[in-house]
Amino acid sequence: MPNLLEIINLHTQVEGKEILKGVNLAINQGEIHALMGPNGSGKSTLASVLMGHPSFVVTSGKINWQGQDLLSLKPEERSHLGLFLAFQYPVSVTGLTVEHFLRSALSAHRQSAGQKILSPLEFRSLIEAELKLLKFKSEFLERSLNDGFSGGEKKRLEILQLHYQRLLHYLSPTNVHVMMAGKIIKSAGSDLVQAVEQTGYQQFEHLNVA
Amino acid sequence: MLPNTQTDKIPGSYQYGFHDDVKPVYSIPPGLSARVVQEISHIKNEPSWMLDRRLKALEAFGERPVPVWGANLLDIDFQSICYYLKPSERQVASWDKVPIKIKQTFDKLGIPQAEQKFLSGVGAQYDSEAIYHNLKEEWKKQGVIFMDMDSGLREHPEIVKQYFGTVVPLNDNKFAALNTATWSGGSFVYVPKGVQVTVPLQAYFRLNAQNMGQFERTLIIAEAGSLVTYVEGCTAPVYAVDSLHCAVVEIIAKPYSRVRYTTMQNWSNDVYNLVTKRAIAEEGACVEWVDGNFGSKVTMKYPSVYMKGRGSRADVLSLAYAGPGQHQDAGAKAMHLASDTSSNIISKSISRGGGRTSYRGLLHVAAHAINCKAKVKCDALLLDAESRSDTYPTNDVRNSSVQVEHEATVSKVGEEQLFYMRSRGLTENEATSLIVAGFIEPIARELPMEYAVELNRLIELEMDGSVG
Numbered sequence: 001m002p003n004l005l006e007i008i009n010l011h012t013q014v015e016g017k018e019i020l021k022g023v024n025l026a027i028n029q030g031e032i033h034a035l036m037g038p039n040g041s042g043k044s045t046l047a048s049v050l051m052g053h054p055s056f057v058v059t060s061g062k063i064n065w066q067g068q069d070l071l072s073l074k075p076e077e078r079s080h081l082g083l084f085l086a087f088q089y090p091v092s093v094t095g096l097t098v099e100h101f102l103r104s105a106l107s108a109h110r111q112s113a114g115q116k117i118l119s120p121l122e123f124r125s126l127i128e129a130e131l132k133l134l135k136f137k138s139e140f141l142e143r144s145l146n147d148g149f150s151g152g153e154k155k156r157l158e159i160l161q162l163h164y165q166r167l168l169h170y171l172s173p174t175n176v177h178v179m180m181a182g183k184i185i186k187s188a189g190s191d192l193v194q195a196v197e198q199t200g201y202q203q204f205e206h207l208n209v210a
Numbered sequence: 211m212l213p214n215t216q217t218d219k220i221p222g223s224y225q226y227g228f229h230d231d232v233k234p235v236y237s238i239p240p241g242l243s244a245r246v247v248q249e250i251s252h253i254k255n256e257p258s259w260m261l262d263r264r265l266k267a268l269e270a271f272g273e274r275p276v277p278v279w280g281a282n283l284l285d286i287d288f289q290s291i292c293y294y295l296k297p298s299e300r301q302v303a304s305w306d307k308v309p310i311k312i313k314q315t316f317d318k319l320g321i322p323q324a325e326q327k328f329l330s331g332v333g334a335q336y337d338s339e340a341i342y343h344n345l346k347e348e349w350k351k352q353g354v355i356f357m358d359m360d361s362g363l364r365e366h367p368e369i370v371k372q373y374f375g376t377v378v379p380l381n382d383n384k385f386a387a388l389n390t391a392t393w394s395g396g397s398f399v400y401v402p403k404g405v406q407v408t409v410p411l412q413a414y415f416r417l418n419a420q421n422m423g424q425f426e427r428t429l430i431i432a433e434a435g436s437l438v439t440y441v442e443g444c445t446a447p448v449y450a451v452d453s454l455h456c457a458v459v460e461i462i463a464k465p466y467s468r469v470r471y472t473t474m475q476n477w478s479n480d481v482y483n484l485v486t487k488r489a490i491a492e493e494g495a496c497v498e499w500v501d502g503n504f505g506s507k508v509t510m511k512y513p514s515v516y517m518k519g520r521g522s523r524a525d526v527l528s529l530a531y532a533g534p535g536q537h538q539d540a541g542a543k544a545m546h547l548a549s550d551t552s553s554n555i556i557s558k559s560i561s562r563g564g565g566r567t568s569y570r571g572l573l574h575v576a577a578h579a580i581n582c583k584a585k586v587k588c589d590a591l592l593l594d595a596e597s598r599s600d601t602y603p604t605n606d607v608r609n610s611s612v613q614v615e616h617e618a619t620v621s622k623v624g625e626e627q628l629f630y631m632r633s634r635g636l637t638e639n640e641a642t643s644l645i646v647a648g649f650i651e652p653i654a655r656e657l658p659m660e661y662a663v664e665l666n667r668l669i670e671l672e673m674d675g676s677v678g
Contacts, residue, residue, distance in 0.1 A: 051629075076633075096648030
């Protein structure tokens with residue numbers, strides 16, 4: 001059985017400058033990994049490359065997701081496979097309600113999975129539960145996406161989406177990867193990751209995800 | 211083939227009778243001449259004052275040069291355009307009698323049958339003439355008149371004569387003159403004193419004959435203290451030959467009346483859309499224009515409100531979308547001609563694929579009009595680097611008691627915005643559509659629901675063609 005995620009000798013440039021210089025990493029189903037490292041070491045770059053950010057050019061190397069070549073896929077296709085990138089600075093879209101955005105994204109996922117698109121009412125009942133979990137009032141759905149949100153609200157909305165895509169399920173912590181100068185230099189089990197899981201999302205808010 | 215006749219040789223009334231012994235024609239050959247104008251008037255059996263008006267307007271049209279201060283109009287060939295066409299001889303009183311072909315056009319536009327209960331009165335212009343009318347009984351009792359303009363002239367000649375051309379004079383501009391000379395169809399609305407028409411009056415317009423000009427003329431009179439909303443939507447099939455839409459809308463809002471006029475247009479990409487829309491607001495009256503411009507090759511349209519009465523108000527919401535090869539030159543005019551008047555103009559434009567949008571606005575405050583308030587907000591959204599947006603605001607303020615605000619923004623759909631949304635599973639087109647829908651939301655929320663739905667569908671269709 002292939003690894004869930006396998007990164008092989010990944011080199012990446014942005015605006016002609018090499019940021020990732022041969023990253024190797026394998027993650028199996030059920031593992032939680034945290035990448036740690038000083039500013040500029042390439043943590044966010046790696047995350048962005050995984051999601052397919054158009055500004056980052058992969059010059060060599062491979063990324064496999066469940067044995068499939070990830071680099072040939074568009075960001076939305078990677079999302080449909082289950083990848084999720086929580087943004088440090090989520091962008092705002094004036095006039096687009098949180099509800100409309102979340103429902104559109106969910107519809108795109110369901111459509112790609114060959115599932116029935118939820119009616120607005122079915123969607124409402126699904127999302128109400130998620131909102132409660134993250135202590136959002138339902139009026140929150142009427143606001144413009146990330147527009148004028150506090151830092152905490154932005155983070156919570158990211159977590160809501162992450163949770164809502166069912167990606168935090170069945171994960172258990174094992175490893176932390178320490179990244180220096182764009183390379184993973186140390187992998188070890190971590191109390192930090194366990195702490196995140198035990199204290200729940202509240203704590204997660206302060207974790208620099210991307 | 212009709213002989214070509216010079217304008218100046220034509221007497222004031224129709225006297226040739228070249229159709230007396232033959233079946234009436236429903237389509238006049240392309241070209242513009244006094245003879246064509248006479249024939250239009252003759253087919254409609256109009257009073258002589260209207261024919262006079264038409265012929266004077268034709269002269270004014272001939273005397274005025276094609277305006278060069280805005281979009282490029284030099285390629286319009288006025289002689290290749292057909293100025294009158296009648297698709298259906300009879301007026302039908304019920305939906306059942308509307309020809310199937312026309313119903314199919316409605317279906318293609320996605321206008322559900324169920325909507326009819328919402329559409330209490332519908333005037334649909336198919337080619338040059340309105341073919342469908344239905345006015346709710348209670349409005350009849352209230353004395354509300356809602357019919358096509360030709361019927362209006364026939365059935366209420368005294369009202370039409372009193373107001374026709376009083377807001378937009380026949381020589382106001384070249385295209386208003388052309389419309390006055392050749393008009394057909396459009397709507398006539400009269401709301402008596404104090405009557406509140408709570409359900410919008412709706413009319414669907416579309417162009418359906420190749421190379422045909424559409425010259426509808428609309429006149430709305432709202433008596434003192436009345437309230438009315440008029441909604442008009444247009445879509446058009448795509449034709450290869452250039453086409454012209456040249457309409458005039460006149461609104462008279464009497465003291466303390468309130469009139470809202472909503473238009474959502476989607477002309478095919480070869481249409482020149484040149485429309486003069488103007489309203490007079492008397493004391494305490496309020497006029498609102500909600501004006502959406504999609505499609506067309508060139509649009510020039512600046513809904514105006516002449517605030518002649520103290521304390522009157524103007525609200526203009528203008529939306530323009532320009533795709534490849536399109537130029538939307540749209541905006542608004544607020545004329546503060548009395549004290550304590552206020553105006554609020556919001557303009558939103560979207561350019562994509564090399565399309566060009568321009569905001570052109572005039573804010574005028576007369577010297578004697580004190581304590582006026584005016585606010586102009588223009589927002590432009592560019593979807594790519596080839597597209598263009600310009601703003602040409604003119605402020606002509608002649609006293610110092612006025613409070614004027616002007617705000618303009620230009621934004622681009624950014625890579626980060628798209629990436630964020632794509633990372634959540636949306637395609638680039640879906641993401642762009644959502645961004646655009648968000649941008650125009652302040653206007654969409656002012657539309658009747660089915661229009662807002664149609665508008666969103668239109669944007670999705672437009673965005674579909676935008677990538678790859």
